[in-house]
Amino acid sequence: MVMNKPTIQELEDYFNSIKLPKGPIQLNKCTTIEDPELYVKASISIIKRNTGNRTYYPYYKRLVLFKEIIALQTIDPLQP
Numbered sequence: 001m002v003m004n005k006p007t008i009q010e011l012e013d014y015f016n017s018i019k020l021p022k023g024p025i026q027l028n029k030c031t032t033i034e035d036p037e038l039y040v041k042a043s044i045s046i047i048k049r050n051t052g053n054r055t056y057y058p059y060y061k062r063l064v065l066f067k068e069i070i071a072l073q074t075i076d077p078l079q080p
Contacts, residue, residue, distance in 0.1 A: 005064070006064065006067070008044065008047050008048060008051070008060070011044065011063055011064070011067060012044050014067060015040045015044070015067070018070070020036040020037050020040065020070070021036060021070065021073060022036070023035050023036050025066070025069065025070075027062060027065060027066060027069065028065070031062070033066065036066075036070075039066070040063070040066070043059050043060075043062065043063045043066075044063070046059050047059050047060050047063065
């Protein structure tokens with residue numbers, strides 16, 4: 001399955017439209033987000049300032065992963 005990569009604007013809009021959970025949030029085996037609000041603001045700022053610079057692509061990938069984790073946490077299992 002091929003998924004479209006969200007633009008930085010789409011990510012920013014998404015995070016502005018939701019209430020972020022309190023930390024900590026385990027992003028992966030080696031990364032824990034202690035302050036989700038600060039993490040999102042810092043990541044978006046870094047990505048915007050370094051658009052096109054492949055060195056900063058991991059910031060984008062982690063932010064997309066964070067979005068996916070947050071989205072999974074907000075799914076109501078009782079909804080059809």
